[in-house]
Amino acid sequence: MKHAHLIKKTHLFERDEYACSVCGYTDKKPFGVCPNCGETLIGEKSDLNWVDEAAMFDIILGG
Numbered sequence: 272m273k274h275a276h277l278i279k280k281t282h283l284f285e286r287d288e289y290a291c292s293v294c295g296y297t298d299k300k301p302f303g304v305c306p307n308c309g310e311t312l313i314g315e316k317s318d319l320n321w322v323d324e325a326a327m328f329d330i331i332l333g334g
Contacts, residue, residue: 275310277301280318292316 279301280288290297296307304311 275305275312277303277312277315278318279315290318 275293278290289301291305293310294308
């Protein structure tokens with residue numbers, strides 16, 4: 272049995288995204304059943320993209 276979960280991708284200057292851990296389908300709103308592969312998603316994990324985005328922003332600005 273797969274342990275499918277929702278991955279919350281947080282961004283610095285954009286809305287959060289939610290992705291299925293099985294097929295990678297993404298949407299701007301959280302979902303409990305993936306509309307793409309039909310997996311039931313149990314729980315949520317965070318992918319803190321904003322940390323990398325902030326570091327890149329700092330590099331670009333010469334910080």
